[in-house]
Every structure is written in C-alpha cells, then in structure tokens.
Amino acid sequence: MGSRIHVVGGGVIGLACAWELSRNGHGVTVCAPTPGRDGASWVAAGMLAPVTEAQFGESALTALLVEGAGRWPAFAAALEGATGHDVGYDTTGTVTVALDASDRASLDDLLAYQHTLGLEAHRRSASECRDLVPALSPALRGGIEVPGDHQVDNRALLGALAEACRGGGVTFVHSSVTALEAGPVLVLADGRRLGADHVVLAAGTGLRAIDGLGGTGLPSLRPVKGHILRLGAPDAVTPVPLLARTVRGLVHGRSVYLVPRRDGSVVVGATVEERGADTAVRAGAVHELLCDARAIVPGVDELELVEAATGLRPATPDNTPRIGWTARDGVIAAVGHYRNGILLAPLTAAAVVDLVGRRPVTPLIEALAPT
Amino acid sequence: MGSRIHVVGGGVIGLACAWELSRNGHGVTVCAPTPGRDGASWVAAGMLAPVTEAQFGESALTALLVEGAGRWPAFAAALEGATGHDVGYDTTGTVTVALDASDRASLDDLLAYQHTLGLEAHRRSASECRDLVPALSPALRGGIEVPGDHQVDNRALLGALAEACRGGGVTFVHSSVTALEAGPVLVLADGRRLGADHVVLAAGTGLRAIDGLGGTGLPSLRPVKGHILRLGAPDAVTPVPLLARTVRGLVHGRSVYLVPRRDGSVVVGATVEERGADTAVRAGAVHELLCDARAIVPGVDELELVEAATGLRPATPDNTPRIGWTARDGVIAAVGHYRNGILLAPLTAAAVVDLVGRRPVTPLIEALAPT
Numbered sequence: 153m154g155s156r157i158h159v160v161g162g163g164v165i166g167l168a169c170a171w172e173l174s175r176n177g178h179g180v181t182v183c184a185p186t187p188g189r190d191g192a193s194w195v196a197a198g199m200l201a202p203v204t205e206a207q208f209g210e211s212a213l214t215a216l217l218v219e220g221a222g223r224w225p226a227f228a229a230a231l232e233g234a235t236g237h238d239v240g241y242d243t244t245g246t247v248t249v250a251l252d253a254s255d256r257a258s259l260d261d262l263l264a265y266q267h268t269l270g271l272e273a274h275r276r277s278a279s280e281c282r283d284l285v286p287a288l289s290p291a292l293r294g295g296i297e298v299p300g301d302h303q304v305d306n307r308a309l310l311g312a313l314a315e316a317c318r319g320g321g322v323t324f325v326h327s328s329v330t331a332l333e334a335g336p337v338l339v340l341a342d343g344r345r346l347g348a349d350h351v352v353l354a355a356g357t358g359l360r361a362i363d364g365l366g367g368t369g370l371p372s373l374r375p376v377k378g379h380i381l382r383l384g385a386p387d388a389v390t391p392v393p394l395l396a397r398t399v400r401g402l403v404h405g406r407s408v409y410l411v412p413r414r415d416g417s418v419v420v421g422a423t424v425e426e427r428g429a430d431t432a433v434r435a436g437a438v439h440e441l442l443c444d445a446r447a448i449v450p451g452v453d454e455l456e457l458v459e460a461a462t463g464l465r466p467a468t469p470d471n472t473p474r475i476g477w478t479a480r481d482g483v484i485a486a487v488g489h490y491r492n493g494i495l496l497a498p499l500t501a502a503a504v505v506d507l508v509g510r511r512p513v514t515p516l517i518e519a520l521a522p523t
Numbered sequence: 524m525g526s527r528i529h530v531v532g533g534g535v536i537g538l539a540c541a542w543e544l545s546r547n548g549h550g551v552t553v554c555a556p557t558p559g560r561d562g563a564s565w566v567a568a569g570m571l572a573p574v575t576e577a578q579f580g581e582s583a584l585t586a587l588l589v590e591g592a593g594r595w596p597a598f599a600a601a602l603e604g605a606t607g608h609d610v611g612y613d614t615t616g617t618v619t620v621a622l623d624a625s626d627r628a629s630l631d632d633l634l635a636y637q638h639t640l641g642l643e644a645h646r647r648s649a650s651e652c653r654d655l656v657p658a659l660s661p662a663l664r665g666g667i668e669v670p671g672d673h674q675v676d677n678r679a680l681l682g683a684l685a686e687a688c689r690g691g692g693v694t695f696v697h698s699s700v701t702a703l704e705a706g707p708v709l710v711l712a713d714g715r716r717l718g719a720d721h722v723v724l725a726a727g728t729g730l731r732a733i734d735g736l737g738g739t740g741l742p743s744l745r746p747v748k749g750h751i752l753r754l755g756a757p758d759a760v761t762p763v764p765l766l767a768r769t770v771r772g773l774v775h776g777r778s779v780y781l782v783p784r785r786d787g788s789v790v791v792g793a794t795v796e797e798r799g800a801d802t803a804v805r806a807g808a809v810h811e812l813l814c815d816a817r818a819i820v821p822g823v824d825e826l827e828l829v830e831a832a833t834g835l836r837p838a839t840p841d842n843t844p845r846i847g848w849t850a851r852d853g854v855i856a857a858v859g860h861y862r863n864g865i866l867l868a869p870l871t872a873a874a875v876v877d878l879v880g881r882r883p884v885t886p887l888i889e890a891l892a893p894t
Contacts, residue, residue, distance in 0.1 A: 386803050432757050436824025439813035442806055453807025457831055 154178035155508060158338055158348040160329050160362070161355035162187030163194070164306070164493050165486050167313035168501035169352050171231075174320035176505050181323045181346065183338060184355070188314035191356045193493055195380055195463030197411045197419040198240070198306035200224055200495045203271045203298045204248055204400055206262070213472055214269055216516050217492055220499040221300070227498035228304065234319060237312040240305025240414055247276070247284050248400040249295035249448055255402035256293035263296050273298050287394050287451050295401075303398055303411055306494055329355070331363040336482045339363075352504055353478070354486040356466035356493070357429070368478035369523040370485055375464035377425040379437040381445075383455035385416030394418060394451045401448040408444035410452070418455060420445045424491075433460045465490050475503050476513070476521030484508070485522050525549035526879060529709055529719040531700050531733070532726035533558025534565070535677070535864050536857050538684035539872035540723050542602075545691035547876050552694045552717070554709060555726070559685035562727045564864055566751055566834030568782045568790040569611070569677035571595055571866045574642045574669045575619055575771055577633070584843055585640055587887050588863055591870040592671070598869035599675065605690060608683040611676025611785055618647070618655050619771040620666035620819055626773035627664035634667050644669045658765050658822050666772075674769055674782055677865055700726070702734040707853045710734075723875055724849070725857040727837035727864070728800070739849035740894040741856055746835035748796040750808040752816075754826035756787030765789060765822045772819040779815035781823070789826060791816045795862075804831045836861050846874050847884075847892030855879070856893050 154177035159170045162184025174180045184190050199205075202217030228241035250256040266273040276284070278294045317324075325346070331339040336351040353359060353368075357375040385393060395412035411419040423437045438460050446452040468474060468488035473496065478485050484507050486500050503517045512518075525548035530541045533555025545551045555561050570576075573588030599612035621627040637644040647655070649665045688695075696717070702710040707722040724730060724739075728746040756764060766783035782790040794808045809831050817823040839845060839859035844867065849856050855878050857871050874888045883889075 381806070383806050386801075430757075432755075432827040434824065435752070435754050435813055435826045435828050436817065438828050439810065439817060439824070442810035442813070446807065446810060453805065453810070455806045456803040457806050457809050460828055460831075 155349040157181070157350045157352060157508065158183060158346055159352045159354055160338065161353070161358060162190040163192065163354070163356055164310060164313065164497045165356070165489060165500055166354035167310065167317055168497040169354055169486055169504045170322045171313055171316045171320055172501035172505050173508065174317065174322050176509070178508065181325055181348070182317065183325045183327060183329050183340065183346070185326060185328050187324055187326070188310040191358060192463040192465050193306060193310055195378065195461050196306040196494055197380060197409065197421045198304045198309065198494050199301065199398060199409065199411060200303055201246060201301040202495065203266055203273055204246055204301050205491065206266055206269060206271065208265060210471070211269060212519065217495055218271070219516055220492070220496040221302070223498035223502065224302065224304070231312050231316055234316045235312045237308065237315065239309045239312050241302070242304070243302045244397040245297065245299040246301035246398040246400060247281055247295055247297050248402070249281055249288060250293040251291070251401065251403045251447055253293060255405065258402055258405070259296055272300050285395060285397060285399055287449050288399070289448055289450050292448060301398065304494060305413055309494070328358070329362055332480070332483065333364055334481070336480065350482045350484060350508060352484045352486055356487065356489070357464045359466070359487060368480045368483060368485065370474055370478060370487065371468050373466045373468060373488055375429050376467045376490065377427045377430060377462055377464055378422040379433065379441060379460065379462050380419060380421040381438065381441050381457065382459035383418045383420060383452065384458040386456050394449065394455065399449060401444065403444040403447050406440070406444055408441065408448070410445055410449055417458070418452070420452070429464060431462045431464065433462055473500070473520055474522040475500055475517055477507060477523070479523045526720040528552070528721045528723060528879065529554060529717055530723045530725055531709065532724070532729060533561040534563065534725070534727055535681060535684065535868045536727070536860060536871055537725035538681065538688055539868040540725055540857055540875045541693045542684055542687045542691055543872035543876050544879065545688065545693050547880070549879065552696055552719070553688065554696045554698060554700050554711065554717070556697060556699050558695055558697070559681040562729060563834040563836050564677060564681055566749065566832050567677045567865055568751060568780065568792045569675045569680065569865050570672065570769060570780065570782060571674055572617060572672040573866065574637055574644055575617055575672050576862065577637055577640060577642065579636060581842070582640060583890065588866055589642070590885070590887055591863070591867040592673070594869035594873065595673065595675070602683050602687055605687045606683045608679065608686065610680045610683050612673070613675070614673045615768040616668065616670040617672035617769040617771060618652055618666055618668050619773070620652055620659060621664040622662070622772065622774045622818055624664060626776065629773055629776070630667055643671050656766060656768060656770055658820050659770070660819055660821050663819060672769065675865060676784055680865070699729070700733055703851070703854065704735055705852070707851065721853045721855060721879055723855045723857055727858065728835045730837070730858055739851045739854060739856065741845055741849060741858065742839050744837045744839060744859055746800050747838045747861065748798045748801060748833055748835055749793040750804065750812060750831065750833050751790060751792040752809065752812050752828065753830040754789045754791060754823065755829040757827050765820065765826065770820060772815065774815040774818050777811070777815055779812065779819070781816055781820055788829070789823070791823070800835060802833045802835065804833055844871070844891055845893040846871055846888055848878060848894070850894045
C-alpha cells in the first residue's frame with residue numbers, strides 16, 4: 153500500500169522525488185508556487201560533471217557525484233520513455249582549458265588530484281583541445297579532456313519531470329508553504345493545512361521561509377548566488393553551432409563554463425557569490441561572465457544575449473546535501489544540493505523512495521542523514 | 524486655415540512635428556505601428572550634446588546641433604506645460620574623461636577643435652573631474668567639462684509628446700505605411716489609402732520599407748546599429764545615485780557614455796555598428812559597453828542590468844539630416860537625424876511648421892533641403 157506524501161518544492165529535486173514516489177505506488181502532492189519553474193533548477197546549466205566539479209578536500213562529495221552521474225543514463229531513458237520528450241541528455245564529454253601559465257599549473261594540479269581519485273581525465277595540448285573544439289581561442293595553454301562529464305537541458309528536464317508527474321497522478325498545489333507542524337501538517341500561504349503520512353522537504357533555499365523546522369535537525373541553508381547567461385545563435389551568423397561539447401575554462405584563476413544546447417544556443421555560467429538572498433542581475437557579474445567566456449571562445453561575441461538571470465543555490469555549511477529522515481516524525485529531507493542538484497536528482501529521488509519504504513540506503517546516502 | 528497633414532513615423536521627430544503642427548492649427552494624423560515606442564528614439568540615451576558630439580570635419584552639422592540645443596529650454600517648458608509631465612530635462616552638464624595617455628591626447632585635440640568652433644569646453648585635471656563626479660575611477664587622465672551639453676529622458680519625452688499630440692487633437696493611425704503615391708496618398712499595411720494636403724516623412728529607417736519614394740530626391744537611409752544598456756540602482760546598494768551628471772569617456776580609443784536618470788538609473792551607450800538592419804543584442808557589444816563603462820566608473824558593477832537593447836539610427840550618406848520639401852508635390856522630409864534625433868526634434872518640428880506655412884526657414888535648415 154502506498155503512503156500519502158507531500159513534497160515541498162517544485163525544482164528538480166522535488167519533481168524527481170515526486171515522480172519516483174508516484175512510480176512506486178504512493179499518492180503524491182507537490183506544493184510549490186510555480187512547479188517546474190522554481191528556484192535554482194530553472195537557472196542552472198544542466199552539467200552532469202562529477203569530475204570537473206571535483207574540489208580539493210571534498211572527496212566524499214566527489215564520490216557522491218560519481219554515484220549520481222551513474223544513475224543518469226537509466227533515469228533519462230525512463231523519463232524520455234514516460235513522456236516522449238527529449239531532455240537533451242548529451243554524453244559528448246567536456247574539455248577544461250587554461251588561459252595562462254598559472255591556469256595551466258592549476259589544471260595540472262587538478263588533473264593529478266582527479267587521478268588520485270581514480271577519475272578519468274586526460275591532459276591535452278592546446279592543439280589537441282582545438283581538435284576537440286575548433287572554436288577555442290588560439291591563445292590557450294591546453295587543458296584536460298573529461299569524457300565522462302555530460303549534460304542535460306535543465307529546462308527540458310523540468311518540463312518532462314512535471315509532465316511525468318502529471319501522468320503519474322501527482323497532484324500540484326500551486327502555493328508556497330509557510331510552516332511545518334507536527335503530524336506532519338503543511339500550512340500553506342493561503343492558510344490551508346494539508347496533512348499526510350510523510351512530508352519530503354525539497355524546497356532548496358525556499359526552505360528558509362518555512363517556519364517550524366527547528367526540531368528537524370537540519371542545518372541552516374545559505375543562498376549562494378549565481379549569475380548565468382543564455383546566448384542564442386542567430387541563424388545568419390552561425391549556420392554551424394559554435395560548440396559541440398561543454399567547455400570549461402580557468403581564466404586568470406576564475407572559472408567559467410559554456411554549455412552548448414542542441415539548438416545552437418550556449419549557456420554561460422556561473423558566478424559563485426556569497427551575497428545573501430540578493431537576486432538582482434548585476435552589471436559586474438554579467439561583464440565577468442562575458443569577459444571570461446570570450447577569452448576562451450572568441451565567437452561568443454557574435455551570439456545573441458537572450459537572457460541574463462540569477463539563481464540561489466541552497467548550500468549547507470559543509471556544501472554537502474542532507475538526505476534522510478529528520479528528527480521530526482514523518483519528515484524526510486532532500487536539501488542542500490548546492491551546485492549539484494541536477495546531477496544528484498536521480499540518486500536523491502531513488503534514495504527518498506527507499507527511505508519512505510523503510511529500506512536501507514547506500515552508505516554514501518546514509519552519511520548524508522540530517523540526524 | 525490649417526491643412527490636413529499626415530505624419531509618417533511615431534518616433535521623436537514624427538511626434539514633435541505632429542504636436543507643433545497641431546499647435547499651429549493644422550489637422551494632423553500620425554501613421555505609426557506603435558507611436559511613442561517606435562524606432563531609435565525609444566532606445567536612445569537622450570543626450571543633448573552639440574559640443575561633445577562635435578566631429579572633425581563636420582562643423583556645419585555642429586552649427587546645426589548648437590542651434591538645435593538652443594531650442595530645448597523653451598520646447599521642454601512648453602511640453603511640460605501642455606502635459607504636466609516631467610520629461611527629465613537636465614542642464615547639469617557633461618564631463619568627458621580620458622582613460623590612457625593616448626585618450627588624453629585625443630581629448631586635447633578635440634578640445635582645441637571645440638575652441639576653434641567657439642564652443643564652451645574646459646580642460647580639467649583628473650582630480651578636478653573627480654570633484655565634479657566622485658564616482659570616477661582614480662586611474663583616469665583627466666578630461667573636459669562641457670557645461671552646455673545636457674540631457675532629457677527620452678522615454679518620458681516620447682510619452683509626453685504622445686500625450687501632447689492627443690491633447691492637441693492629433694489622430695493616431697496604428698499602422699505602418701507601405702507606399703507613397705501621388706496626391707499625396709499614403710497606402711497602409713492593411714490596404715487603406717489616406718489622402719491629405721501634405722505628408723511629412725519622419726519614419727527614420729522605417730522609410731526603407733515604403734515604396735514610391737523614388738521621385739522624392741531623398742538619399743537612401745542606412746541603418747546604423749547601436750547597442751545600449753539600462754542599468755538600475757538597487758536601493759540597498761546605492762542609497763545615493765552613482766552619478767549626478769552625464770559622463771562620457773574615451774577608453775583606449777573607444778567612446779562610451781553614462782547618462783544618469785533622476786531615479787538613480789544609468790543609460791550606457793552606445794555602439795556604432797555598420798551591420799545593416801540587424802537588431803540582435805550581441806554578447807560582444809554588451810561586453811564592450813560594460814567593459815568601457817566600468818573602466819571609467821567602477822561602481823557600474825553594482826548596478827542592475829535592467830535592459831540591453833538595440834536601435835537603428837537613420838543615416839544619410841553624409842550623416843546630415845534632410846529637412847525640407849521633396850521633389851514630390853506636397854511631401855516634406857524630416858529624416859536622417861542619425862545620432863541627433865532627440866536633440867534636433869524641436870528645431871526640426873519648428874522648421875516643418877514653417878515649411879507647411881510656406882514661410883522661409885533659416886539658412887541652416889535651408890541647407891538641408893532634399894532637392
């Protein structure tokens with residue numbers, strides 16, 4: 153027998169959890185103001201990048217990201233099968249390039265670290281990089297090829313997930329949640345109170361506006377601002393797409409990435425800014441992204457600036473998610489995915505299904521329990 | 524007795540002509556798809572800058588711009604009186620600054636040229652410039668103060684002109700014009716034909732889509748693309764407006780300007796691009812404007828990017844307007860204002876009123892006759 157479950161949050165984590173729960177026989181409601189358009193997921197680039205996101209000192213997180221990436225082929229196939237929609241899942245791979253000698257040295261350090269973790273990454277000369285990506289600037293100092301870092305079109309993904317939810321009988325309550333009470337009971341912005349067997353908290357930084365989480369054992373989530381640009385390809389200027397694979401770069405020590413979509417457009421991101429909940433699109437951040445993107449791919453200049461947007465990534469104090477039963481009866485957390493929400497959505501959703509079924513989760517997930 | 528006059532074009536020239544003609548007793552119709560939101564006028568910055576726009580070898584044009592600027596105080600007062608709307612007419616003055624030594628040398632050449640034309644402009648040291656504009660970068664090489672170059676809020680101006688037209692009994696036909704026939708008769712996009720005593724052609728680059736202008740004697744108008752940015756001032760960050768006067772700059776040989784509005788926002792412009800009728804907002808142009816603006820006013824980084832837009836300035840082969848009777852009976856031209864449409868609108872409208880009344884115009888205007 154399935155349970156009655158309320159999922160709080162309409163981003164990629166909330167929708168993925170809702171869909172997987174509905175596929176497993178539960179009666180699911182999603183509470184979110186604009187499901188499929190919510191939060192950081194909508195603004196994301198959709199990189200599935202455990203290797204190029206590997207950070208010194210975060211090997212446990214990297215292991216989680218690798219595990220998460222392993223879930224993607226089956227997840228994408230199931231979602232496309234359920235909806236008939238192409239979600240832009242692309243396994244062409246990623247190249248990370250260095251602009252100056254210092255950037256090259258940093259990449260070599262990173263490469264050595266990737267190898268100590270057993271990750272697949274190959275040192276490439278500048279001309280080898282340009283063989284892989286002809287649009288690269290001739291001024292680069294070479295880079296790293298990472299065949300295993302892929303991408304998905306985050307907006308196509310969100311649309312497909314929302315449709316899969318509807319097809320699976322998930323009910324949408326288009327409202328924000330203002331409080332969590334014992335029961336568990338959700339209090340909505342319009343005053344309604346919804347009771348359920350279980351609640352899954354998956355609202356990203358939206359969680360900060362919900363009262364009554366004090367007894368959950370969850371750490372506070374800090375919003376980490378990111379700017380992103382969406383650049384379109386005017387047909388007349390770019391009959392051939394500028395890029396065929398994801399390009400990342402170190403540009404005088406700053407990170408930038410360019411993620412090409414199948415329609416020839418390119419997503420350029422992303423700043424990482426500790427500025428609280430500020431969501432204004434700042435001229436300085438737009439300048440920084442354009443500056444760094446065109447330094448490694450000069451053809452960016454001819455693309456059309458279609459959108460400049462910001463999102464708030466939900467980060468815990470240790471930048472690692474919290475997935476598991478909270479200290480409050482019937483309340484599961486799936487929060488704090490920071491830069492990796494898209495990548496970790498399939499793994500997180502599968503874990504939440506196991507948690508609801510009171511089945512054991514893998515040690516990697518167990519380590520993320522909030523309590 | 525007034526005439527029946529059709530004005531083609533709903534930008535600043537068309538609306539200014541329509542309003543002045545209606546004030547002089549004529550029955551006026553404006554034909555334009557979206558009057559008050561049309562064309563280059565909507566995208567403009569609104570500088571009234573005969574001195575800082577002075578170009579070597581264009582002394583006749585500069586004389587016209589000086590004459591045009593002289594019409595502004597009375598025009599703004601009349602328009603504000605007629606509508607009760609503030610059009611943001613601001614006479615604080617302009618400072619042009621130099622980034623590097625080569626820019627400083629160029630500004631000194633320009634200053635000498637301005638003085639040969641008898642224009643008021645004062646050499647200022649870097650610290651004198653910062654006294655005038657505290658937000659300037661400390662890295663500048665000084666500049667020129669031009670007290671006589673002013674500004675108007677172009678969008679407030681267009682709104683006020685449209686309202687003044689309505690108040691003056693002007694009829695709006697929300698349609699584009701596809702052809703001019705003898706009569707004169709205008710053929711509209713929906714097939715309607717409108718006859719009148721006189722037609723005033725004031726459609727900027729929109730004129731290029733009108734058939735039947737062959738016999739007018741008008742030169743072809745080329746579209747000169749310009750990118751512009753509108754930057755907002757988030758209250759929390761900028762309790763005091765960043766700028767209190769217009770700042771222009773030479774940045775490694777490139778021109779940029781920053782025009783502050785009364786609400787704390789700043790208009791940054793403008794590229795000058797010979798790219799035909801292309802209106803896409805290009806990443807490279809946005810980068811160039813941001814790069815140059817923040818080089819002279821670093822606080823730009825903290826402003827919000829509210830809008831990035833392009834417009835097509837209507838330019839004749841000699842970059843000088845054509846104002847006068849054409850070779851076609853009953854047809855007056857007021858076209859080709861290029862970078863100076865806002866500045867020249869009052870002078871042009873007054874000239875068109877004189878032309879319709881068959882009164883003599885000043886030699887400066889007479890020199891602009893199309894035939």
